[in-house]
Amino acid sequence: MLYLAYQAHSDLVEPAKSIARHSLELLGALAPGSWGHHASVPIMRNLSATYELVARAGLTHTRPDYRIPAVTVGNREVEVTEEAALTLPFGTLLHFKKDIDFEQPRVLVVAPLSGHFATLLRNTVRTLLADHDVYITDWHNARDVSLDAGRFGFDDYVSYIMQFLEKMGPGSHVVAVCQPCVQTLTAAAVMAAEGNPAQPASMTLMAGPVDVRVNPTKVNGLAQSKSIDWFERNLIARVPWRYPGGGRQVYPGFVQLFAFMSMNINRHYTAHQELHEHLRNGEYEKAQVIKTFYDEYFAVLDLTAEFYLETVKWVFQDALLPKGELTYRGQPVDLKAIRKTALLTVEGERDDICGLGQTAAAHDLCSSLRPHLKRHHMQVGVGHYGVFSGRRWEGQIYPLVRNMILSMD
Structure with a gap:
């Protein structure tokens, strides 16, 4: 049920992310630094920054590139x-x-x-x-x-x-x-x-x-605070059948990520506030540093x-x-x-x-x-x-x- 609940939530928010991505395209802001004629309008910059954070919300289960050409x-x-x-x-x-x-x-x-x-x-x-x-x-x-x-x-x-x-x-x-x-x-x-x-x-x-x-x-x-039986009962899930490994029992990567984030939740919240500010102010290089980190951090494997x-x-x-x-x-x-x-x-x-x-x-x-x-x-x-x-x-x-x-x- 754990994996199915996560998948259901992910499927549920996908339409909102899709709308945000299309809205960014309409605003001419999908590519970093491409604000077009909206760049001088504060309300449009703020809206574009918000859409980008919504579009980026969620995790990916695909390995990022190493990017070492x-x-x-x-x-x-x-x-x-x-x-x-x-x-x-x-x-x-x-x-x-x-x-x-x-x-x-x-x-x-x-x-x-x-x-x-x-x-x-x-x-x-x-x-x-x-x-x-x-x-x-x-x-x-x-x-x-x-x-x-x-x-x-x-x-x-x-x-x-x-x-x-x-x-x-x-x-x-x-x-x-x-x-x-x-x-x-x-x-x-x-x-x-x-x-x-x-x-x-x-x-x-x-x-x-x-x-x-x-x-x-x-x-x-x-x-050491819990028995190994507790870990198995509460943290192990079965992969949904839509994936190649359907039926396999796993410790989901999203569980591990949420555990790590809970240890420093204020830091992650502050980082996304700063990302919104950088995007709103047109500080693209500063924004890219944060985005690059979280592109990697939010890529999880089971x-x-x-x-x-x-x-x-x-x-x-x-x-x-x-x-x-x-x-x-x-x-x-x-x-x-x-x-x-x-x-x-x-x-x-x-x-x-x-x-x-x-x-x-x-x-x-x-x-x-x-x-x-x-x-x-x-x-x-x-x-x-x-x-x-x-x-x-x-x-x-x-x-x-x-x-x-x-x-x-």
Whole structure:
């Protein structure tokens, strides 16, 4: 009923959005900056701004573009094209291929599967591209995956990481952001124990919940405040039959988004007030910054029910990995098996999603790694997203990541 109620509401407001879009066209204001002869009439500017906010209301379930047509490599700009290196039912190994004639270190960016598309890491990828051959785990929307594809749980996520690394080949590096730090550690341990030649040369874990018992945050508290049965009863829904994944049980992306927004609802309300003001005043560049952010933020994808519930239970409630109790395909996961993969952990001083020390816990767990293969960095003045996006990521954190990869390549 949860998904059907959301879909009914979405269908109900669509006519209003359609009217707003047509009204914008009539006012000559659909394209940014194209106010025509109404630009000098305050009431028309105000009306156009209101119509645009109505037209933008609601969510999209389609992956945005990465919008990285070119990057600067050395002293020249080179073209970037996206190629699917390996496509599996629930995710694609996407390669950002550059027009260069020399090799760079291969890096797999492991994106979170937490309600948003991997395009949320656009800035992370763009920064890495200057010095690396970059791939990303481009996760698919579960509501678009047929029931014939079967289940996709925690172990399957780990398996995808290993398959992607095997496709990239020996000597590759991995950069995991947020939630998948646990799965990435698990994959590295399993590959090391098996002597897999594709085990990563280096592993960078950024703001991830390796051990949520350390300095727990409000997010950790919410995950532990209810039983896993409660999460299943109240947050899991069945995809409507109109979609390719009809009948599949999922944790809807819109539920995750609303949960995130409720934590900072005043900030989002203020941002849309500012957007209206910028549009009304003809401040298009300022308006575009806000619109670009929310175009990404309001693009949501659904998670399979099994992946969501297993992650909540195993990572956030039971902390199986740091306790030494996590298994993969029924076999114990031993982080001591990791002996060759260099480890860099990065945390943000003001991170209110993943507390200080939760990611750094990986160093004690990877006890077989020699000291010179370990490094930790705590970035002053940034919150969760500042660890992998923005000015401090580009200027202070990225050089450390680049140096770690270079030292092991």
